Structure formats: structure tokens, C-alpha cells
Amino acid sequence: MLIPPRAEQIRIVKRVNELMALCDRLETAQAERATRRDRVVAASLQRVKEPAVAAPVREDVQFQLSHLSRLTINVPQLRNLRQMIRGLAVRADLTNQDGCEEPATALLQRIAVTPGARDARRNRKSADELLKSDAVQLATPSGWVATSLDAISRRIHYGYTASANHAATAVRLLRITDIHDNGVDWESVPGCEISDDDLQAFKLEAGDILIARTGGTVGKTFLISDVPVAAVFASYLIRVQPSTEILDRYLKLFLDSPLYWKQLLAGARGTGQPNVNARTLGAIRLLLPPLAEQHRIVAKVNELIAVCDRLEAQIGSAATVSSRLLESLLHEALPTPSQSIAS
Numbered sequence: 360m361l362i363p364p365r366a367e368q369i370r371i372v373k374r375v376n377e378l379m380a381l382c383d384r385l386e387t388a389q390a391e392r393a394t395r396r397d398r399v400v401a402a403s404l405q406r407v408k409e410p411a412v413a414a415p416v417r418e419d420v421q422f423q424l425s426h427l428s429r430l431t432i433n434v435p436q437l438r439n440l441r442q443m444i445r446g447l448a449v450r451a452d453l454t455n456q457d458g459c460e461e462p463a464t465a466l467l468q469r470i471a472v473t474p475g476a477r478d479a480r481r482n483r484k485s486a487d488e489l490l491k492s493d494a495v496q497l498a499t500p501s502g503w504v505a506t507s508l509d510a511i512s513r514r515i516h517y518g519y520t521a522s523a524n525h526a527a528t529a530v531r532l533l534r535i536t537d538i539h540d541n542g543v544d545w546e547s548v549p550g551c552e553i554s555d556d557d558l559q560a561f562k563l564e565a566g567d568i569l570i571a572r573t574g575g576t577v578g579k580t581f582l583i584s585d586v587p588v589a590a591v592f593a594s595y596l597i598r599v600q601p602s603t604e605i606l607d608r609y610l611k612l613f614l615d616s617p618l619y620w621k622q623l624l625a626g627a628r629g630t631g632q633p634n635v636n637a638r639t640l641g642a643i644r645l646l647l648p649p650l651a652e653q654h655r656i657v658a659k660v661n662e663l664i665a666v667c668d669r670l671e672a673q674i675g676s677a678a679t680v681s682s683r684l685l686e687s688l689l690h691e692a693l694p695t696p697s698q699s700i701a702s
Contacts, residue, residue, distance in 0.1 A: 509641030
């Protein structure tokens with residue numbers, strides 16, 4: 360090893376002690392700030408999650424988000440906040456109910472006479488038995504109706520079984536692995552060989568919702584907003600085609616909420632990798648608002664999630680600034696090679 364002169368050893372030890380003391384002070388200050396922040400954030404989130412009364416919840420969420428924007432909230436807390444917003448949304452705690460609007464029961468009545476409704480009614484009783492009766496308790500707001508996923512869907516079914524073929528481009532085969540960050544690069548999706556009849560049965564349409572049915576992504580959902588190419592979906596996905604009486608973006612919001620995940624995990628099977636089937640998904644219960652309120656809920660959630668996104672971007676910017684300040688501090692504290700030689 361390299362041994363410096365004794366005088367330089369003394370200077371090195373002194374400088375290291377100074378830097379260690381500085382690091383200790385920075386760590387203590389950071390821990391104190393984090394403790395204060397966590398207490399305030401926890402209190403803020405608790406007010407949003409468990410309001411004393413239902414009426415001011417909408418204003419409370421807005422206030423707390425404004426308050427949190429002035430704190431150094433961290434990413435896990437933001438993740439919880441996003442889930443909390445979605446949970447409040449699908450329980451009617453973010454929007455006003457309008458007694459003049461057509462109630463959701465009217466939506467169900469129209470859905471009941473559409474093609475495929477008879478099959479949904481026949482399967483519903485047996486599907487309900489797959490979930491425990493205490494898996495979810497729903498208090499129905501005014502104008503809303505408690506229902507199940509299969510009751511508001513035209514079809515819930517498995518995907519097409521075929522081998523992926525990157526040389527084929529006429530019909531694409533969308534797989535779980537092709538969905539990244541809630542989007543698809545359709546040009547990179549492989550093709551498959553498929554008959555005309557199967558193409559009609561499995562062809563993807565805008566408004567379809569795909570759900571992973573096994574593996575580490577089980578239960579994750581993806582809303583098809585547009586399909587620029589002819590495409591079908593692979594067998595490890597389940598397609599939910601909501602009724603045209605339902606806003607697909609509201610259903611996607613529900614499928615991102617804690618109410619959905621609690622039921623999905625209760626119904627998932629498998630000792631190795633958990634998996635779900637179409638009947639289990641069909642049995643999942645939800646609260647359905649009037650169509651006009653579905654639009655208001657989606658707009659409000661998008662607004663609040665955008666605030667969370669901005670807060671997360673600020674976290675990234677703050678981390679970058681902190682890193683640069685630390686580098687600058689260390690640069691000032693540590694001698695350059697020329698300074699070391701000169702001393």
C-alpha cells in the first residue's frame with residue numbers, strides 16, 4: 360500500500376474526521392426532516408382516507424394534495440396516494456351525485472336485454488360462490504347500483520393460442536410481454552397464423568380491456584385505446600368487452616382500484632404462480648354510477664393523478680439537485696491532487 364509522510368497522515372486523518380462529522384450532521388438533519396415529513400404526510404393521507412364525514416371529502420382531497428405539494432413526499436407515499444384516489448373515486452367520494460341524472464339501474468336494464476346477457480345471468484350465481492361473502496362490502500350511493508363485472512360485460516374470454524411468428528405481419532399476436540408502461544409498440548408485436556373465423560372471434564377492438572391471468576403480472580389491466588393494425592390477443596390474457604352502456608375508462612379506473620385488487624387476490628388460485636380465470640373475474644363486484652357521473656369521475660381522477668405525477672417529477676428534480684450539491688460539497692472539502700502535492 361501507499362504510505363504518506365507522517366505530517367500528511369495527520370492532515371488526512373483530520374480531514375476525514377471533519378468530513379465524517381459533516382456527514383453525521385447531514386444524516387441527522389435529513390432523518391429529522393424525514394420524520395417530520397412522514398408524520399405530516401401520514402396525517403394528510405389519513406384525512407383523505409378516513410374523512411370524518413363524507414360530504415367534504417372532495418374538497419379535502421384537493422386541499423391535502425395542495426398541502427402535500429409543499430412537502431417532500433416520497434415515491435411510495437405517492438403510490439399509496441394514487442391508490443387512495445382511485446379507491447375514493449369508485450365509492451362516490453370524489454364527485455357529486457345529481458338526482459336529475461338517469462340512475463345506473465336504467466343502464467343495467469338496457470344491458471340486460473343486449474345479446475349475451477342471458478349467458479352472464481346464467482353464470483353469475485355459480486361465479487359468486489368463488490368469492491367469500493366478506494371479500495367486499497359495498498355501500499351503494501344514491502343513483503348508483505351494486506353489480507358484477509360479468510353483468511356489465513358483453514364478453515369475458517381467453518385469448519387465442521398460437522405460436523408467435525415475427526415473419527408474419529398480416530395479423531399481430533399481442534402478448535403480456537408486449538405491453539410496457541401501459542402502452543404497446545405495435546410494430547414490434549409478432550404475428551401469427553390464424554383463420555378468418557378465429558380472427559373475427561379474437562380480433563381486438565378499441566375499448567377492450569385485457570387482463571393478465573397468470574404469473575407475476577396477474578390481474579394487471581390494459582385498455583385498448585386504438586388498434587392501428589389487425590391484432591388478436593394471446594391465451595395468457597383475458598379480454599373483457601364492456602357493454603356500450605359503460606364508459607370503458609371508468610371500468611379501467613375500477614380495475615386499477617383497491618376494491619378490484621382485494622377481490623382479485625381473494626379469488627386468485629395457485630400454490631406457485633397465482634392465476635385467475637374468466638369466471639372469477641366475472642364474479643368481481645363493483646359500484647356502477649350513472650353514465651354522466653362516470654365521465655365526471657374519470658375527469659376528476661385524471662386531474663388528481665396529474666398532480667401526483669407533478670409531485671413525483673419534483674422528487675426526481677430535488678434528488679438531482681441534492682446529488683449535485685453533495686458533489687459540490689465534497690469537491691470543496693476534498694483537496695485536488697495539485698493541492699495535495701503543494702501541501
